[in-house]
Amino acid sequence: MDILIMEGQVFECPWTRKALRRPEEYDLDHIIPVAIRPINKLWNLVPADPEYNS
Secondary structure, three states, X not given: OHHHHHOOOOEEOOXXXXXXXXXXXXEEEEOOXXXXXXXXXXXXXXXXXXXXHO
16 A cells, blocks of 8 residues: 555545545554454455554
8 A cells, every 4th residue: 555655546544534645644454353353355454544543
């Protein structure tokens, strides 16, 4: 995702709707929580606002 952001792609946090424009502005969050099902595949990860995700 860092490469896409460096090329100008803007992501939006699915939980807060905050625009994520720089690599240091996001964390990866699991759609299906690891506590429920430990899946670390790409389809289960979304860029998220680090303040919300912590």
